[in-house]
Amino acid sequence: MxxxxxxxxxxxxxxxxxxxxxxxxxxxxxxxxxxxxxxxxxxxxxxxxxxxxxxxxxxxxxxxxxxxxxxxxxxxxxxxxxxxxxxxxxxxxxxIEPLEPDANTPEALKQTVSAMSHQQLVELVLGLAEEREEVMRALLAAVEVPSEIIQQQPQNLQKVTQIKGEIGLFFEKLPELAQGEAGSEWEQILAVTKLLNPSDQLEVLGYGIAYGNETVGDFPDIGPKIEQAIAHFATAAVLLSPHQEEKREYLNALIACLDWPMCRYPHIADAVKNALETICTVPADYRYLISYLASSKRPEAAELIPRYYLILGDDANYLRYRQENLDTEAEYLELAEYWKQKGNQGKYLETLEAWILHLLRQEQELGAGLSWFYPTAALERLGILPFLVQPYQTQLNEQNLYRILLALAEQKPVTLELYQQIETLATRSGKWPKLQQILLERGAENPQELAKIHMSEENWTAAIQLAKSHLDSPAIAIMVAESMRLKNPQGAILIYQELVQGYIDQKSRDKYRAAADCALAMKSIYLDILQDRETWQQYIDSLGSRYQNRRALKEEFQALLV
Incomplete structure (x- = not known):
């Protein structure tokens, strides 16, 4: 999320x-x-x-x-x-208008610091940074060191060895670190690394990326940290090797990284691809990558080569390559988007239709039973769906449209988004009642999404019935109650009453506390929305009299009596 x-x-x-x-x-x-x-x-x-x-x-x-x-x-x-x-x-x-900050700095200190010389202030700040880690972190975060100064730094083997040791220690103690603590330590390592000579930066960052590659399988949460290191690696490569011939070593190294286990995680693979583009600062860099990818027959070629042609503004070669390598849904959608950006609506629709027909041919070849070969993302985007009902004189007639929608309704996980999209198309073609029945029946497999469907249609009766049948999953019942608290407050109260009673019946301190939370939500509805303190008081008094001998329950509900 x-x-x-x-x-x-x-x-x-x-x-x-x-x-x-x-x-x-x-x-x-x-x-x-x-x-x-x-x-x-x-x-x-x-x-x-x-x-x-x-x-x-x-x-x-x-x-x-x-x-x-x-x-x-x-x-x-x-x-x-x-x-x-x-x-x-x-x-x-x-x-938001920020409040004026409190005047916490003593006037005497302000006057003293203001009177200090430039050299004294520099010594003070650097001294504090040496002594206190939090000051060093704040200083590194606040000061952007110019690249010219970075390039002038001498190589420092001792510092490189020290930081590599810190990286090794970081990954070794990773199982013991909390998420926030791990992020803070990694940020500190990267901040210090960025102050090194570019050549030293590449050695340290390459070491960190390799270490992360060995570790990410056991600790996927470190993915964003590896992505940061990859981005800094590309920046350092540009600083060290501004000329195209010198950059090839780093371009080749990054392409090789795409074979590493860490690139099974899409976000890390994307970070590597972004790093390639960071290093490509002139057209010749992209042309080198195109040639390298084409000759190596790497699986990423079909994605990256057309992208690089577009970056170069070479539309002719883009269209040639994409038409020769047009098979997957992503490739069809990319070509369709190209025509859309060019303002060619005819080609845009033609490309999308070609994708649908491609899938229909697959179905015919592989057997009608394999309905899961029908479109996925292509048919789940409202920007693409409407063209299917256009009166094109092709194989994509109304019967094929219904078959596609039926396959989606029967095979895809039911979500509110899918429900609304199929409704949009099926209503126009008069096929909605049958498809709606299928979707609602299959929606029982995912009651949370089914609840969203009922609430979007303001079918309060169905929503309340669903919530009451899933009281063992309070999140669903609470979601339904909260969604209807303004439009159907009595329905929300009914659900909360069921939850309160269910929690009380379980006779434990933590369940009593959960019951009190739900009762507090009811109180808010009675007092803030219905303006009905009397009925609320009657409800809470009734609970008090029925359970007067349960001390723990009375303690948890005490705050509600105020």
């Missing part, structure tokens, strides 16, 4: 409990977030509540979101993280 695809329902599931989620909502709505910085790599925010000021960091560069908050909460996802995620979803970070 990444920030770009995050939804409110995802935040509900990430939150440690319904109570934490609602506390995060309150923090978001009360303006507790007073600083927020968003970038492609993540979010850094400041949140202020009655207990103090807290820093929330969300890393978006890994396979899954990594989140951290320095508040004392002992769980995984606290209310402050929830508040920041909700703010991001709402796109409200630009509206």
């Amino acid at each position: 990444h920030l770009e695809s995050l939804r409110r329902e995802d935040v509900m599931e990430l939150a440690d409990s319904a109570q934490i989620f609602h506390q995060g909502e309150e923090d978001r709505e009360s303006g507790a977030i007073y600083q927020c910085s968003v970038s492609p790599s993540g979010i850094l925010a400041k949140v202020r509540d009655k207990q103090g000021d807290w820093t929330v960091a969300i890393d978006n560069s890994t396979e899954t979101l990594e989140m951290d908050c320095d508040c004392p909460y002992k769980g995984y996802v606290c209310q402050h993280m929830v508040a920041v995620l909700l703010l991001y979803i709402e796109g409200g970070d630009e509206k």
